[in-house]
Amino acid sequence: MEGIISYGAHIPIYRLSREILNQVWGGRGKGEKAIANVDEDSMTMGVEAARNCLKGIEKSSVDALYFASTTPPFKEKQSASIMAAALDLREDIIAVDLTDSLRSGTIALRMALDAVKAGSAKKVLVVASDCRIPPPNSALEPLFGDGAAAFLIGEGGIAVEIEGSYYLTSEFVDMWRMEYDKTTRSWEDRFIRDEGYIPHFQKAVSALLKAHNLSAKDFAKAAFYAPDARLHSDMAKRLGLDAKTQVQNPLFDQLGNTGTAFAPMILVGALEEAKPGDRILLANYGDGADAHVLRVTEGIEKIKDRRGIKKNLESKLMLDNYGKYIKFRSLMQFAETTDYRPRTSLPQLWRDRQWVFRFHGHKCKKCGKTQFPMQQFCMYCQAPEEFLEEIPLSDRKGTLFTFSMDERAPVVDPPNVLGVVNLEGGGRFFSQMTDRDVNNIKVGMPMEVTFRRIHDALGVHNYFWKCKPVRE
Amino acid sequence: MPGTIKDKVAIIGMGCTQFGELWDKDVDDLIIEATYEALEDAGVEIKDIEAAWFGTMASGVTGAALAAPLKLNYIPVTHVENACGTGAETLRGPAFAIAAGVYDICLSVGVEKMKDTGYGGLHTLRLQSDKWHPIYVGGGTGPGRYALAATRYFSKYGLSPEEGKRMLAKISVKSHHNGARNPKAHLRIEVTEEQVINAPMIAWPLGLYDCCGVTDGASAAVLCRADMAKNFRDDYITIKGSGISVGPSWGKQKEDYDYTFWPETEAACKQAYEMAGIKNPRKELDMAELHDCFSIAEAIATESAGISERGRVKEDVDAGVFTQEGEIPINISGGLKSFGHPIGASGGREVYEFYKQFQGKAEDPSRQLKNVRLGLAHNQGGHPGRFQCGVTIIGAP
Amino acid sequence: MTAGIVSYGAYIPIYRLSQAELAKVWGGRERPGEKAVANVDEDSITMAVEAALDCIGNMDRNLIDRVYFASTTAPYTEKQNASLVAAALDLRNDIMTLDSANSLRGGTIALQAALDAVNAGSAKKVLVVASDCRVPPPDSAFESVLGDGAAAFLIGDSDIIAEIEGSYMTSSENLSVWRRRSDTYVQTWEDRFIKEAIYTPQLEDAVSGLLKKYNVNLADFAKVAFYGSNAREHAASARALKLDKTQVQNPLFDKVGNTGSAFVPMMLVGALEEAKPGDKILTVNFSDGADAYALKTTAGIEGVKDKRGIKRHLDSKLMLPNYGRYIHYRDLMEWEVNRMHPLEGSLNIIWRESKAIIRGNGTRCRKCGHVQLPPQRICMWCQAKDEFDYVRVSDKQGELFTYSIDERGAGVIDLPNVLSVINLDGGGRYYGQMTDKVLDKLGVGIRMEFTFRKFHEQGGFVNYFWKSRPIRC
Known part of the structure; x- marks a missing residue:
C-alpha cells in the first residue's frame, strides 16, 4: 500500500511583526509572520524541509523529486535539479518542477502516489x-x-495511508502574477470569497465525503487551505467542523499564508x-480545489522527531525593522556601490559540484583525517588523491572554533559573520554564518550547515552552504 | 646547506613619501618622489642603477610601471608581488642579486595607490589577489578575517572581551603615540585607551582604532655591495638576514590551524635569524617594525617572531616592553596602524625607519631611540591561514 | 553697478x-x-x-x-x-x-x-x-x-x-x-x-x-x-x-x-x-x-x-x-495595481483652458460684476453671454464654506481626499481638492488660499492645477 512514509517542514527563523508594518504604513495589525532570510528562497527552504523529512532515511533510496512552488528561483533552469544535488540524491532519478498553482503541492502528492503505484x-x-512577495502596503502584505x-x-512502512482523493480544476482567476510581475496581484476579496473559494472548496470536499460515505464528524483533524483567517474559520463552520x-x-x-506550502504545512x-x-481531512484550493482522506498508521510514532512545524515555530528571531525586510526582498532601488561586485564562474562551480552542492569532503585512507572542501592530496599527510575517499558531510554538526563580525563588509545584512566550524568526526568548514543572533554567538557553540543563496553574480543565483547555530 | 647574506649588501640611500590620502598624487608621482629622495640621499643618479625591483600589488603591472616614470635606461626591471608582504620581497630581490655578484648598485621601489577607488575601506574588487572561489569567498574582508584570530586568541587564553579589547587598545595607543610624532605618517593623532575601546565596531572585536589606515605612499632604497658602501657614506646600513615564508593556505580548512599564531612568521624569522646569527631575538634585537595592519596582528606577530612567549604578549604589553622607553620598542614609526599601509610600500618603509634611527636622524627628535643597531622588519601579506611573510634583519655595519 | x-x-x-x-x-x-x-x-x-x-x-x-x-x-x-x-x-x-x-x-x-x-x-x-x-x-x-x-x-x-x-x-x-x-x-x-x-x-x-x-x-x-x-x-x-x-x-x-x-x-x-x-x-x-x-x-x-x-x-x-x-x-516602491478608474490628461483641454487651469483665472461678468470659476461664457448670475473679463483668482483668499473628508477618494495617493467649497473674498466660489491639510484644524469658516500643485500624471505629462489650502502662515 502506498502512502506517506515521512514528513518534514521548514519555517525561516525570521519573523516580521505586524506592529512593524503598522509603524511604517499605519494600521492596527497584530501577530507576526515568517519571513525568509536574505539568503533563502523557495528552493533553499525546500531543501531544509526535505532534509528534515529524510532524517534517518537512506538518500539513495529516493527515486524521484517533485518540487512544487509558485516562486522557483529560476524560470528557465529546473530548481528541483539543484535541490536534488543539495540533498545528495542519486543522479539517475526524475526531478520535476511543478509551478504556477497554489495547489501544486497536493497535485504533486497524487503524481507521487501514481508513480509508486x-x-x-x-x-x-x-x-x-x-x-x-506581497505588494507593499496592501492587504496581502501582513498575510503572506x-x-x-x-x-x-x-509503499511500505508508511505512516499515513491516503484512502481517497477528489480533484477539481477551474479557470477561475483570483490571485495571479504575470511573467514580469514581482508581487502577487489579486481581485476584490468578496468576489474571491463568493465565486471562488467557497463554492469550489465546498464542492471538492462534499464530493470526496460522498464518494467515501463520510461526514465531517468522522475526522480527527481537518488540515485545509483558506486565503485568510476569517475565511478559514468561516469554512470550518460551513463544513460542520468543531473549531x-x-x-x-x-x-x-505566527506563520502567515505560505502559498503552495500552506496546506502541506498545516x-x-x-x-x-x-x-x-x-482520520485526517486534507483540502487545498487554487485553480480549483482538491480534498483527501488520510488515515494515520502505527508508523507515525517512528517519525515524531522531525523539526517540523512546532519546533521550527518556537525557534525565531524578530526582524528589527521594515528596512531590513525591504532589503531582504529587494523592494527598493538603492544607491550604486563602488566597492564590491560579486563574481562567478559556471565552469568552476561545475568542476567543484561535489562539494559546492553536495557538501562532500574527503577522508584520507592513510591518516584518517577528514577535510573540506575536497582536495587534490591530503592536507595532513600529503597522501595523493587516490587515498582520498569522498564522503558526505552535510548531516554533520560541529562546534564554532572562532568567528568574526564584520560591520563594513559588502553584504545586505551586516554584520557579515564569518564562522570557522570544526565538524564532528573531522573536517573544518570556513563560511558565512546565517540565521544568527549577533548578540548570542560564542566560541564552542554547536553548529550545523544549511544550503543558501550566496549572491547573484553575472545574472545567476549562486548557492552554497553556510554554517548556522543549531536550531532546536 | 643554506648560506647567509649577512653583511654582503648595504643600503646607502632611502626615500619615503608622505603617507596619507594623497588625492593630488598618482602612482608615478609617488614613485618619483621616493626614488629621487633615495638617489639624492645616496649620491647616485639614475644612470648608475644597473637593475631595479618594483613592488606593487595592484598599482601597476610589469616592470614598465617603474621604468616609465623614472625613464630607466633599458636595464632589467623585475616586478614582484606578495600581497601586503610585497615590500620585503622588493628588497630581497636586489639584495640577492648583489650578493650573487651580478650587480654593484640596484634600486628597490615599493608603491601603492589605494585611494583612487572611491571607497573608504580596503577595496575588495581591486585587491582580489587570492584565487578566490566564486562562492567560497564568504564576503571576507581584512578586518573580518583578522577578527577570527582575535576572537580565538581571547577564547584560548581566557581573556574576557574587556580584557582582550584593552590589550589591543594599549597596542594601538602606543602606535598612535609614536606615529603622531612622525611627520610622514598618515594618521597623526594620539588616541586614548577609552577612545580605542569605544570606537565604532568594524569587525568584532576590532574597532576603528584597531585597524590601519588605507593609505597612499611609496618607499625606495638604493642598495650596493657592502664593500663599496664606504665610497658613498659612513652611516650606511647592511642587511643581516632575510627570510620569506609562503604558507600553504589551509588555515581555513585544516583543523590543527589555531588562528592564534602565525606559522609563516615563525618560519620566515627562523630563516632570517639563522642568517643573522640571532639566537635570542628578545635580547639581541634593539627594535622591531612588525606588520600591524590590525592591533591583533601586532600582538600575534610579537609572539610568532619569538619576542614574546606564546600567550604572554599581554603581560609584555602591560609592562610597557614595546614602548619607546621599553625593552624593545615595536613600531616606533607608528607602524602600519598610524604611519599607514600602502601595500607595496610598507616593507621598504619599515626598513626606512631603521635607516633613519640608526643614523640618528629620526624625524622629530623626540622619537629618536638611543644606541640602536639591530632591527627586525616584519612584512606580511594575506590573512590568518593564508600568509606570505617576509622578514628582513637590518643592522648598522 | x-x-x-x-x-x-x-x-x-x-x-x-x-x-x-x-x-x-x-x-x-x-x-x-x-x-x-x-x-x-x-x-x-x-x-x-x-x-x-x-x-x-x-x-x-x-x-x-x-x-x-x-x-x-x-x-x-x-x-x-x-x-x-x-x-x-x-x-x-x-x-x-x-x-x-x-x-x-x-x-x-x-x-x-x-x-x-x-x-x-x-x-x-x-x-x-x-x-x-x-x-x-x-x-x-x-x-x-x-x-x-x-x-x-x-x-x-x-x-x-x-x-x-x-x-x-x-x-x-x-x-x-x-x-x-x-x-x-x-x-x-x-x-x-x-x-x-x-x-x-x-x-x-x-x-x-x-x-x-x-x-x-x-x-x-x-x-x-x-x-x-x-x-x-x-x-x-x-x-x-x-x-x-x-x-x-x-x-x-x-x-x-x-x-x-x-x-x-x-x-x-x-x-x-x-x-x-x-x-x-x-x-x-x-x-x-x-x-x-x-x-x-x-x-x-x-x-x-x-x-x-x-x-x-x-x-x-x-x-x-x-x-x-x-x-x-516619492513613489519609491512598486505598488499594488489600483483598480480604480484612472484620471485622464488632455493637452487640448489644458491648452484651451490654460487661463483657468495654469494661470488661475476666473471670469467677471461685465454686466452684473459677479466673479465665477471656472470661467463661464454665460454668466451664472445674469445669463449675459460672452460679456466677461478674465480676472486672476489664484491670489485671492476666502472662507471654507463646506468640506468633506473622503477616506476612499479616487485617484488620490494621500488619503483622505479633502474636497473643499470656498467662497472667495470679493466673490466667486471654488470647488476642488484641498492640500497641505491639517485635518484636526479643518472647520467651516476657516480662511483659505490657493496653491499651484501637481494633480496627476496621466497622459504622460504633469497635470497641474490650483488647489486650496488653509492659509499657511
Whole structure:
C-alpha cells in the first residue's frame, strides 16, 4: 500500500511583526509572520524541509523529486535539479518542477502516489515551498508568510495511508502574477470569497465525503487551505467542523499564508500531533480545489522527531525593522556601490559540484583525517588523491572554533559573520554564518550547515552552504 | 646547506613619501618622489642603477610601471608581488642579486595607490589577489578575517572581551603615540585607551582604532655591495638576514590551524635569524617594525617572531616592553596602524625607519631611540591561514 | 553697478520627516532633527511658484520681464519649466524665460545673468527662482541630509533692498555630486576626497578671489551664507574660513536639509530677513566651481519684512507620521495595481483652458460684476453671454464654506481626499481638492488660499492645477 512514509517542514527563523508594518504604513495589525532570510528562497527552504523529512532515511533510496512552488528561483533552469544535488540524491532519478498553482503541492502528492503505484518509483520526495512577495502596503502584505513542507511517498512502512482523493480544476482567476510581475496581484476579496473559494472548496470536499460515505464528524483533524483567517474559520463552520477539536491551526498569526506550502504545512502540523488510527481531512484550493482522506498508521510514532512545524515555530528571531525586510526582498532601488561586485564562474562551480552542492569532503585512507572542501592530496599527510575517499558531510554538526563580525563588509545584512566550524568526526568548514543572533554567538557553540543563496553574480543565483547555530 | 647574506649588501640611500590620502598624487608621482629622495640621499643618479625591483600589488603591472616614470635606461626591471608582504620581497630581490655578484648598485621601489577607488575601506574588487572561489569567498574582508584570530586568541587564553579589547587598545595607543610624532605618517593623532575601546565596531572585536589606515605612499632604497658602501657614506646600513615564508593556505580548512599564531612568521624569522646569527631575538634585537595592519596582528606577530612567549604578549604589553622607553620598542614609526599601509610600500618603509634611527636622524627628535643597531622588519601579506611573510634583519655595519 | 535685489521670497514645504522615522525603518543611531519633504503633489516647479509668489507679493506682475528658473530636478528635461512657472504666476507672455539646470549653482549663476540683463538695460525686472526636490537613495547618508525647498529674488534697478557690491565666479569640470541621464539617485565619491580635493579649495578660492578683487575683509560681513553638503562639512568650512559664530548664517540642516540649487539662495533669504540696513552679506555657493557675492542692504530692507520667507515657513509644519508615507510621496516602491478608474490628461483641454487651469483665472461678468470659476461664457448670475473679463483668482483668499473628508477618494495617493467649497473674498466660489491639510484644524469658516500643485500624471505629462489650502502662515 502506498502512502506517506515521512514528513518534514521548514519555517525561516525570521519573523516580521505586524506592529512593524503598522509603524511604517499605519494600521492596527497584530501577530507576526515568517519571513525568509536574505539568503533563502523557495528552493533553499525546500531543501531544509526535505532534509528534515529524510532524517534517518537512506538518500539513495529516493527515486524521484517533485518540487512544487509558485516562486522557483529560476524560470528557465529546473530548481528541483539543484535541490536534488543539495540533498545528495542519486543522479539517475526524475526531478520535476511543478509551478504556477497554489495547489501544486497536493497535485504533486497524487503524481507521487501514481508513480509508486505504477511501479515506476519506489520512493518519491514531494517538496512544496513558497516565498511570495506581497505588494507593499496592501492587504496581502501582513498575510503572506514563507515556508516549506516535504513528504516522502512510498509503499511500505508508511505512516499515513491516503484512502481517497477528489480533484477539481477551474479557470477561475483570483490571485495571479504575470511573467514580469514581482508581487502577487489579486481581485476584490468578496468576489474571491463568493465565486471562488467557497463554492469550489465546498464542492471538492462534499464530493470526496460522498464518494467515501463520510461526514465531517468522522475526522480527527481537518488540515485545509483558506486565503485568510476569517475565511478559514468561516469554512470550518460551513463544513460542520468543531473549531476547538477538529480544526488544525492554520497559524495565520505566527506563520502567515505560505502559498503552495500552506496546506502541506498545516498537514505536517496535524501529523505531528496525530495518533495511529486518526482520520485526517486534507483540502487545498487554487485553480480549483482538491480534498483527501488520510488515515494515520502505527508508523507515525517512528517519525515524531522531525523539526517540523512546532519546533521550527518556537525557534525565531524578530526582524528589527521594515528596512531590513525591504532589503531582504529587494523592494527598493538603492544607491550604486563602488566597492564590491560579486563574481562567478559556471565552469568552476561545475568542476567543484561535489562539494559546492553536495557538501562532500574527503577522508584520507592513510591518516584518517577528514577535510573540506575536497582536495587534490591530503592536507595532513600529503597522501595523493587516490587515498582520498569522498564522503558526505552535510548531516554533520560541529562546534564554532572562532568567528568574526564584520560591520563594513559588502553584504545586505551586516554584520557579515564569518564562522570557522570544526565538524564532528573531522573536517573544518570556513563560511558565512546565517540565521544568527549577533548578540548570542560564542566560541564552542554547536553548529550545523544549511544550503543558501550566496549572491547573484553575472545574472545567476549562486548557492552554497553556510554554517548556522543549531536550531532546536 | 643554506648560506647567509649577512653583511654582503648595504643600503646607502632611502626615500619615503608622505603617507596619507594623497588625492593630488598618482602612482608615478609617488614613485618619483621616493626614488629621487633615495638617489639624492645616496649620491647616485639614475644612470648608475644597473637593475631595479618594483613592488606593487595592484598599482601597476610589469616592470614598465617603474621604468616609465623614472625613464630607466633599458636595464632589467623585475616586478614582484606578495600581497601586503610585497615590500620585503622588493628588497630581497636586489639584495640577492648583489650578493650573487651580478650587480654593484640596484634600486628597490615599493608603491601603492589605494585611494583612487572611491571607497573608504580596503577595496575588495581591486585587491582580489587570492584565487578566490566564486562562492567560497564568504564576503571576507581584512578586518573580518583578522577578527577570527582575535576572537580565538581571547577564547584560548581566557581573556574576557574587556580584557582582550584593552590589550589591543594599549597596542594601538602606543602606535598612535609614536606615529603622531612622525611627520610622514598618515594618521597623526594620539588616541586614548577609552577612545580605542569605544570606537565604532568594524569587525568584532576590532574597532576603528584597531585597524590601519588605507593609505597612499611609496618607499625606495638604493642598495650596493657592502664593500663599496664606504665610497658613498659612513652611516650606511647592511642587511643581516632575510627570510620569506609562503604558507600553504589551509588555515581555513585544516583543523590543527589555531588562528592564534602565525606559522609563516615563525618560519620566515627562523630563516632570517639563522642568517643573522640571532639566537635570542628578545635580547639581541634593539627594535622591531612588525606588520600591524590590525592591533591583533601586532600582538600575534610579537609572539610568532619569538619576542614574546606564546600567550604572554599581554603581560609584555602591560609592562610597557614595546614602548619607546621599553625593552624593545615595536613600531616606533607608528607602524602600519598610524604611519599607514600602502601595500607595496610598507616593507621598504619599515626598513626606512631603521635607516633613519640608526643614523640618528629620526624625524622629530623626540622619537629618536638611543644606541640602536639591530632591527627586525616584519612584512606580511594575506590573512590568518593564508600568509606570505617576509622578514628582513637590518643592522648598522 | 546699478542692479540689485528688489525683493525676496522663499518656500519650505509643510511636511517634515524626522530623523527618528528614518532610524525606525533602517536601524542605526537616531539622529536629532528633521528635514523638509515636498508633499505628494509638489515638485520643483510648484515650489518655485510658491517662492516666487512670496517674493512678488502684491506688485504689478506685468512689470516682470524675465523668469530664470534654476533646478536640478525640473519635472521636464525637454520642455522649458520656467515657462510653466511664468504662466502659473500669470505673467505677460512677451517675456524671456529660461531654465538654468544641472548645477547646484544654477541659482547663483542665474542671479549673475539677471544682474547682467538689468545692467545691460535689456530688462527692468528679472525674477530668479531656485528650487529643488532631490530624491536621495534610501538608507544612505544622503537620505538624512537632502531636503526640499525654494527661494526667489526679484532683480531690478530701482527700489533696491540689497545692492550687489561684487561677485566672483569660477568654473570647474570636477564631479562632486552628479546624476547621469539614466540615474535615479544622486551619486558621489568618497566624502574625504570631495571635501579635501574639490569642495574646500574651490570654496576658499571663491572667497579669497572675491575679497581680493574688491579689496574687502571677511570680517566686514555681518553674515556669510555658504554651501556645505552636510552639517559637518559646513561647520568645518566655517572654522577654516575663521568665521565668527555670529557671522555664520544658519544652514538649517536639522530643520530643512540641503536643498540643492535652492540651498544657498534660501540661506541668503534667511540672512536678509534678519538684516539691518547697511549690513554686508557674503554668499558662497559651490558645485561645478564656486561663486561668491558681496551684498549690502539698503534702508529698503525694512519694507520687505512681511515675507513668509524662511522663518514663517519653518514654523508652519506637519510631521510625516511614518516613513511609509514618504515612500508613497516619492513613489519609491512598486505598488499594488489600483483598480480604480484612472484620471485622464488632455493637452487640448489644458491648452484651451490654460487661463483657468495654469494661470488661475476666473471670469467677471461685465454686466452684473459677479466673479465665477471656472470661467463661464454665460454668466451664472445674469445669463449675459460672452460679456466677461478674465480676472486672476489664484491670489485671492476666502472662507471654507463646506468640506468633506473622503477616506476612499479616487485617484488620490494621500488619503483622505479633502474636497473643499470656498467662497472667495470679493466673490466667486471654488470647488476642488484641498492640500497641505491639517485635518484636526479643518472647520467651516476657516480662511483659505490657493496653491499651484501637481494633480496627476496621466497622459504622460504633469497635470497641474490650483488647489486650496488653509492659509499657511
